[in-house]
Amino acid sequence: MRETVYVLGGGQTRFGELWGKSLSDLIREAVDSAITNTKILPTDIDMVIVGNMVGGETAEQAHLGTFASSLLPHHPPALRVEAACASGGLAVHTACAFLESGKAETILVIGAEKLTDVAGDIVTSALMHAGDSEKDLPSGLTFPSIFALTATAYMHRYGLKREDLSLVSACSHRAAVKNPYAQFRKEIPAATISKSPLVADPLRLLDCSPISDGAAAIILSMRKESPVHIAASQLANESLSLIDRESLTSFVSTRTAFQSALKEANWNRNDIDCIELHDCFSIASLLHLEDFGFAEEGQAIRLFRDGDTDASGSLPVNPSGGLKACGHPIGATGVKQILDCWKQLTSQAPNQVVNATHAMAHNLGGVGATCTVHLLESI
Amino acid sequence: MRETVYVLGGGQTRFGELWGKSLSDLIREAVDSAITNTKILPTDIDMVIVGNMVGGETAEQAHLGTFASSLLPHHPPALRVEAACASGGLAVHTACAFLESGKAETILVIGAEKLTDVAGDIVTSALMHAGDSEKDLPSGLTFPSIFALTATAYMHRYGLKREDLSLVSACSHRAAVKNPYAQFRKEIPAATISKSPLVADPLRLLDCSPISDGAAAIILSMRKESPVHIAASQLANESLSLIDRESLTSFVSTRTAFQSALKEANWNRNDIDCIELHDCFSIASLLHLEDFGFAEEGQAIRLFRDGDTDASGSLPVNPSGGLKACGHPIGATGVKQILDCWKQLTSQAPNQVVNATHAMAHNLGGVGATCTVHLLESI
Numbered sequence: 001m002r003e004t005v006y007v008l009g010g011g012q013t014r015f016g017e018l019w020g021k022s023l024s025d026l027i028r029e030a031v032d033s034a035i036t037n038t039k040i041l042p043t044d045i046d047m048v049i050v051g052n053m054v055g056g057e058t059a060e061q062a063h064l065g066t067f068a069s070s071l072l073p074h075h076p077p078a079l080r081v082e083a084a085c086a087s088g089g090l091a092v093h094t095a096c097a098f099l100e101s102g103k104a105e106t107i108l109v110i111g112a113e114k115l116t117d118v119a120g121d122i123v124t125s126a127l128m129h130a131g132d133s134e135k136d137l138p139s140g141l142t143f144p145s146i147f148a149l150t151a152t153a154y155m156h157r158y159g160l161k162r163e164d165l166s167l168v169s170a171c172s173h174r175a176a177v178k179n180p181y182a183q184f185r186k187e188i189p190a191a192t193i194s195k196s197p198l199v200a201d202p203l204r205l206l207d208c209s210p211i212s213d214g215a216a217a218i219i220l221s222m223r224k225e226s227p228v229h230i231a232a233s234q235l236a237n238e239s240l241s242l243i244d245r246e247s248l249t250s251f252v253s254t255r256t257a258f259q260s261a262l263k264e265a266n267w268n269r270n271d272i273d274c275i276e277l278h279d280c281f282s283i284a285s286l287l288h289l290e291d292f293g294f295a296e297e298g299q300a301i302r303l304f305r306d307g308d309t310d311a312s313g314s315l316p317v318n319p320s321g322g323l324k325a326c327g328h329p330i331g332a333t334g335v336k337q338i339l340d341c342w343k344q345l346t347s348q349a350p351n352q353v354v355n356a357t358h359a360m361a362h363n364l365g366g367v368g369a370t371c372t373v374h375l376l377e378s379i
Numbered sequence: 380m381r382e383t384v385y386v387l388g389g390g391q392t393r394f395g396e397l398w399g400k401s402l403s404d405l406i407r408e409a410v411d412s413a414i415t416n417t418k419i420l421p422t423d424i425d426m427v428i429v430g431n432m433v434g435g436e437t438a439e440q441a442h443l444g445t446f447a448s449s450l451l452p453h454h455p456p457a458l459r460v461e462a463a464c465a466s467g468g469l470a471v472h473t474a475c476a477f478l479e480s481g482k483a484e485t486i487l488v489i490g491a492e493k494l495t496d497v498a499g500d501i502v503t504s505a506l507m508h509a510g511d512s513e514k515d516l517p518s519g520l521t522f523p524s525i526f527a528l529t530a531t532a533y534m535h536r537y538g539l540k541r542e543d544l545s546l547v548s549a550c551s552h553r554a555a556v557k558n559p560y561a562q563f564r565k566e567i568p569a570a571t572i573s574k575s576p577l578v579a580d581p582l583r584l585l586d587c588s589p590i591s592d593g594a595a596a597i598i599l600s601m602r603k604e605s606p607v608h609i610a611a612s613q614l615a616n617e618s619l620s621l622i623d624r625e626s627l628t629s630f631v632s633t634r635t636a637f638q639s640a641l642k643e644a645n646w647n648r649n650d651i652d653c654i655e656l657h658d659c660f661s662i663a664s665l666l667h668l669e670d671f672g673f674a675e676e677g678q679a680i681r682l683f684r685d686g687d688t689d690a691s692g693s694l695p696v697n698p699s700g701g702l703k704a705c706g707h708p709i710g711a712t713g714v715k716q717i718l719d720c721w722k723q724l725t726s727q728a729p730n731q732v733v734n735a736t737h738a739m740a741h742n743l744g745g746v747g748a749t750c751t752v753h754l755l756e757s758i
Contacts, residue, residue, distance in 0.1 A: 002480065002481045008622070013664065022512075023512075024512065037540075039511055041689060047385055053435075053441060054435060054441070055508070056432075056433060056436050056508040057435050057436055057437060059512065060504075060507075060508055060512040061462060061511075061512040062432060062433070062463060062505075062509055063461070063462060063508065063509045063510075063619065063744060063748065063749070064461075064462075064617075064745065065462055065743055066462060066463075066616050066619050066745065066749050066751070067511065067619050069512075069616045069619075070616075070618045070619045070620070070623070071747075075616045075617055075618060075631075076616065077614040077615055077616055078462070078614075078616050078749070079461075079462055079469050079472075079473065079614070080460065080461045080462065081459065081460050081461075081473075082442070082444075082458075082461060083442060083444055083445060083457070083459065084441060084445075084461045090458050092645055094458065094460075094476075096480070097476050097477045097480040097482050098476045098479075098480070098548050100479075100480035100482070101381065101475070101476040101477070101480040101482065102477035102479065102480075103382045103479070104477075125436060125439075126441075128439075129434070129439055129440055129441040130433040130441055130442045131442075132440075132446065132449075133401075133402075133403070133438065133439040133440040134401070134403055137439060140530065143428060156705075186679035206667075212494045231675075234593055235456040235457075235458070236456055237444075237445050237448045237449075237454045237455065237456055237457050238454055239449045239454060240442065240445050240446050240448075241449070244449070252454075252518045283482060301704040321587040324694075343637055365442060365445065366442055366445065368455070369445045369449075370442070370444070370445050371440065
């Protein structure tokens with residue numbers, strides 16, 4: 001980072017099937033909560049950035065930057081950014097650029113999505129617009145089936161068993177019990193996950209992050225009014241379609257963003273005390289941990305088997321409950337991850353990692369086509 | 380601008396009802412054209428920013444930053460931005476922030492929209508997502524009817540006649556005859572415009588910019604490889620809904636962005652040699668010219684009546700043909716405006732303004748809820 005960007009804090013709605021709340025309601029609630037929690041004057045916000053993917057298709061509302069700016073008395077400059085499920089992380093990354101450019105001093109970053117007001121087939125179609133409309137969509141692929149392809153390739157190559165995959169989701173569900181904002185706050189044994197309904201072989205219902213509504217908001221500022229700052233903000237890409245990839249079991253975007261982030265922050269991998277990563281499907285967590293280099297290829301499952309990934313383990317992964325158990329309101333996820341990292345670094349997390357000073361948020365768009373990595377540090 | 384951003388040039392597709400071309404085709408064509416025209420090495424592009432509003436709803440394709448990045452051999456970091464019809468200007472503004480932040484040195488900025496592959500009612504609904512889904516949409520308002528409200532208020536307040544409005548569209552159509560990229564290249568007399576079918580009283584068909592497909596791409600760089608640089612890049616907002624406004628005949632966002640831009644560039648209003656402004660409806664041009672201060676309230680029509688706004692006049696407005704005659708493929712418009720300004724400043728415009736060294740691009744989202752103003756200068 002050319003300049004130091006501080007995370008002043010934020011707030012979020014509960015994630016879930018929030019049938020009584022519109023997209024506008026969710027944004028209002030998250031913004032109110034962020035302003036209340038950080039005690040910032042609304043007029044000190046000089047820019048608004050919203051991460052959202054399908055507001056037009058599922059909530060009849062595009063132009064969401066301006067919608068959110070309209071909630072503030074002085075209507076500061078505003079924009080919406082989108083990179084599918086990485087829209088939230090992208091909003092944070094874009095905010096860092098605006099802050100570093102000198103165009104803004106304090107930015108309200110919002111991630112929001114409302115998915116449950118329309119039928120499941122409409123949501124599934126809209127989310128598939130994250131893939132390549134010419135290469136992927138005509139084949140009938142959906143995101144569960146795309147990640148099922150990666151899972152099949154991984155299991156074939158490394159001999160992973162169906163029962164192993166369930167350990168990943170079980171870890172997230174175990175963590176979410178304590179998180180009041182999580183969609184599912186119930187421990188689910190691995191055996192139950194393995195027997196849940198088949199979605200796209202080998203992925204079962206409880207391998208998949210759910211369809212969720214929710215919003216999260218954070219305040220980023222050049223003002224040194226927080227012990228937490230962003231040590232690195234990286235965005236990396238790969239081909240949009242899986243068809244053009246060399247590997248089905250590794251995402252170049254994750255590798256690039258992570259290595260660039262370590263370099264930017266001048267950290268090494270082992271400095272990281274806790275990780276919020278993009279577990280949209282159970283298989284994804286294994287791919288990411290190997291792309292980060294925390295495990296050899298085909299070996300990441302050992303981290304779950306040995307309890308390393310629990311909040312009390314040696315490499316806490318998704319102590320919030322992750323996408324799997326917190327829910328995954330697309331554009332909200334990446335912003336909520338930063339909020340969860342901030343909570344860890346200010347000792348306010350529901351599953352507090354002891355003495356956490358270095359945290360990472362990893363957000364993915366499409367099947368690894370876009371990736372953001374943020375490293376946060378407390379002083 | 381904290382740093383100097385150069386416009387290296389660019390390219391565009393023809394705007395129009397391009398039934399044989401998909402959104403992907405349009406983006407490919409604009410990108411190829413920009414790379415060919417500027418003679419840049421594709422691998423010198425270290426970021427891609429796409430302005431697009433309704434790709435998901437009308438072309439089954441979101442995640443367009445990454446789509447465009449996938450066209451380049453090295454898949455540079457990419458994002459999509461959206462602020463309704465100001466998405467293109469917003470993409471340029473966001474690119475300036477990334478360049479000034481030091482996160483990129485050379486950015487490919489693309490604006491693109493594909494509207495004619497779906498039925499008119501679907502396009503109209505999708506575009507209405509630029510308004511407020513809770514305050515505007517339930518009333519049955521569409522954008523023609525919203526701008527009709529401003530026209531009615533203006534005519535009532537200032538005594539403007541229906542026949543006067545037609546002079547605005549006639550000016551754009553006169554200019555577009557020479558522009559090979561324009562959707563309509565035919566001079567249309569004011570009397571014909573006044574008799575065209577009624578859309579939303581008092582606005583008639585030929586007061587309205589059309590539904591168009593198209594894409595434009597430009598290359599912005601910190602490298603001093605062009606005589607043209609961006610002297611100011613401003614983004615300003617106002618309440619999303621017209622309901623919350625004090626005035627129906629003036630947009631605070633335009634006033635704020637324009638005044639801030641003059642200050643940033645250290646220009647005065649009369650330095651400007653030519654303007655590409657957001658004439659989504661004929662009435663809009665009058666509002667903008669008054670918000671810029673080129674005419675007193677209620678007097679802007681005189682500029683059209685006296686021929687001042689022609690390319691050979693004292694205040695050339697939309698010498699390209701503007702949205703009205705070039706077409707208005709939503710996300711593409713703001714990028715194409717910058718390209719047209721660059722053409723003026725490098726003496727390559729179809730209606731060349733003699734000795735133009737200072738040009739302005741003004742792009743609007745919603746009913747003036749978002750506004751970008753860019754000032755370009757040649758040395």
